[in-house]
Amino acid sequence: MASGTALIYDDEMTSYKLLWDNPECDIEVPERLLSSYEQLKRYHLLERCVHVPVREGTEEEIMLVHSSEYLEVVKSTQTMNEEELRRVSGNYDAVYFHPNTYRCAKLAVGATLQLVDSVMSGKVCNGMALVRPPGHHSQRTAANGFCVFNNVAIAAQYAKRRYGLQRILIVDWDVHHGQGIQYVFEEDPSVLYYSWHRYERQQFWPLLRESDYDAVGQGKGKGFNLNVPWNKVGMGNSDYLAAFFHVLLPVAFEFVPELILVSSGYDSGIGDPEGQMNATPECFAHLTHFLMQLANGRLCAVLEGGYHLKSLSESVCMTVKTLLRDPLPQISGEMAPCLSAVESIQNVRAAHKPYWKCLMYEVPPVKTAAAIVSKADAHLLPISVQVEMEMNAQELKTLVSALDAELVKEERALLSLQNVVAILDKILKKKVCNGIAESSLASVSTTFALKHCFDFGLQRVLCIVVGDVDLELDLDDGKILLMNICQKQQTEKTNSKYHISLNWREDAERNNFFCAVLGFILPVAYSYQPDLMIIVIGPNRSLGINGISLLTCLLQGLAESRILVVIQDTEIKLVQSVAKTLSGVPAPDFGAYAPASQENVLEIKRLRNQLQQEWKMLRCSVRDWIFGS
Numbered sequence: 001m002a003s004g005t006a007l008i009y010d011d012e013m014t015s016y017k018l019l020w021d022n023p024e025c026d027i028e029v030p031e032r033l034l035s036s037y038e039q040l041k042r043y044h045l046l047e048r049c050v051h052v053p054v055r056e057g058t059e060e061e062i063m064l065v066h067s068s069e070y071l072e073v074v075k076s077t078q079t080m081n082e083e084e085l086r087r088v089s090g091n092y093d094a095v096y097f098h099p100n101t102y103r104c105a106k107l108a109v110g111a112t113l114q115l116v117d118s119v120m121s122g123k124v125c126n127g128m129a130l131v132r133p134p135g136h137h138s139q140r141t142a143a144n145g146f147c148v149f150n151n152v153a154i155a156a157q158y159a160k161r162r163y164g165l166q167r168i169l170i171v172d173w174d175v176h177h178g179q180g181i182q183y184v185f186e187e188d189p190s191v192l193y194y195s196w197h198r199y200e201r202q203q204f205w206p207l208l209r210e211s212d213y214d215a216v217g218q219g220k221g222k223g224f225n226l227n228v229p230w231n232k233v234g235m236g237n238s239d240y241l242a243a244f245f246h247v248l249l250p251v252a253f254e255f256v257p258e259l260i261l262v263s264s265g266y267d268s269g270i271g272d273p274e275g276q277m278n279a280t281p282e283c284f285a286h287l288t289h290f291l292m293q294l295a296n297g298r299l300c301a302v303l304e305g306g307y308h309l310k311s312l313s314e315s316v317c318m319t320v321k322t323l324l325r326d327p328l329p330q331i332s333g334e335m336a337p338c339l340s341a342v343e344s345i346q347n348v349r350a351a352h353k354p355y356w357k358c359l360m361y362e363v364p365p366v367k368t369a370a371a372i373v374s375k376a377d378a379h380l381l382p383i384s385v386q387v388e389m390e391m392n393a394q395e396l397k398t399l400v401s402a403l404d405a406e407l408v409k410e411e412r413a414l415l416s417l418q419n420v421v422a423i424l425d426k427i428l429k430k431k432v433c434n435g436i437a438e439s440s441l442a443s444v445s446t447t448f449a450l451k452h453c454f455d456f457g458l459q460r461v462l463c464i465v466v467g468d469v470d471l472e473l474d475l476d477d478g479k480i481l482l483m484n485i486c487q488k489q490q491t492e493k494t495n496s497k498y499h500i501s502l503n504w505r506e507d508a509e510r511n512n513f514f515c516a517v518l519g520f521i522l523p524v525a526y527s528y529q530p531d532l533m534i535i536v537i538g539p540n541r542s543l544g545i546n547g548i549s550l551l552t553c554l555l556q557g558l559a560e561s562r563i564l565v566v567i568q569d570t571e572i573k574l575v576q577s578v579a580k581t582l583s584g585v586p587a588p589d590f591g592a593y594a595p596a597s598q599e600n601v602l603e604i605k606r607l608r609n610q611l612q613q614e615w616k617m618l619r620c621s622v623r624d625w626i627f628g629s
């Protein structure tokens, strides 16, 4: 087995910088390379490495990832004046060009390929390339986030071609999502891409939906894209290690890579102004050490971000020192991942369960999701309940306009849908089993939710409405079975197979409950065999919190427990109780059976007689059986 560590660096890559005032880009400075290199010298690490010269990446190599049109654009910046440079830079997100950028970008690609060649030829076992500009945000036809050419993506394509590799692992520990790398390999099962990144539920740059844990890859590449989104800042050593132990390492050992490329950004380290994370330089020694146990130790680390010069240079040194096989430093901090980290880890594991044997057996899926109006109340819900943000406004509009062109124009209606659609979407896509959504207009949101269900391909939805909520629905085709539990006598409406009203006066809740729920609602629901249930709670309800919770509990045997509870009035006690029930806690005590009033018994009896031919589980006497069939 090869030994030795390559270090690839050239002063020339410090020869470009930001020429004008732009606070978005002013952290990406030449000193990033200089200070890292100086620190390697100071620790006498440099002299222990094998020095490999840089070269320019060729046009052909650059075009392994980028289009020739884009290459020409970058090339053309060489001879531009400041004004022209500003204009081209403005065509991209968080990018600046300098007349030397093109030359440095080619050197960054070439340096990365020199490193790959040194490792693949056996000249060294591993190594690091200190390069600028970074690469992982750049895309086929776009510069992005200080990145011009995608050094690591090009290196992976190059290694596949030149060395016939079939499995390459890219580990992106930069604090930003390397969406550029994700896009290149999304459908490619020969490149496993792993990235953790500051995400904050899509509120952090680059603000992409596809940075979330559920972007698992596409087509043949399903399962080969692993995103660990950090939803809080301040992630530290134990959080990073936990993500390695519980996500990356098991999958990587199952994948059996032939080469590891590290998108080695240190903005995920302590002190970095972009990342706001807490991992100390020692952490990178440990991460490096774990990765060295794969792919026969063939590891190429390529610099990406890192903007706190001290933290950056110390972390670079820790990485190189570990590559040189020095003993590992002690890792600091309490070894306990935070709740938010564990939540992210659980989500990625669940999303990848179908693709990896190491995850298949023991991942408990998140069962219940909730979207509530007052986010401040989130802590009142059971800890196992996943609290969702409402859906992104644009995404919602797209979805709604596809199904209801009128609705999308009404701001208030749209607002009432946000929570409901967010939860329903999770249930339909089987990301969660059940959920609760608060909605200001339960009638509007439930009507839309039902449309969405059928558009998704569901056959039968059981809709139970408690209180006054008017749904304008077409109830003839049997795709919806609507049961109303209301206080007022519904005079004009007559009951039919798919639309049933139960009058229920609040004075005798408990008595009515057992008679109506056990004697009627459950038998009808079981006869119907829904594939989803929606329980809608409106105003003037004649059923209390305990009753609603027990009803929810009793219905969980149907539709694989797929239940969406829509609550119109924000009432945290109710949400709390239903959330508990949905997440598996036994229903609250409802007291012993009490007989119903004569009036109610008669009403239920009448309903049963009317409908037992349609809903055969209503039969409870030989007479019913004989006359009903």
Ligand code: Q9C
Pocket (backbone or CB within 6 Å): 024, 094, 134, 135, 136, 137, 145, 146, 147, 174, 176, 205, 265, 267, 274, 304, 305, 306
């Ligand atoms: N207002 C790398 O670390 N920040 N790139 C944009 C938008 C851009 C980071 C802020 C950060 C780019 C390689």
Ligand code: ZN
Pocket (backbone or CB within 6 Å): 174, 175, 176, 265, 267, 304, 305, 306
């Ligand atoms: Zn970064």
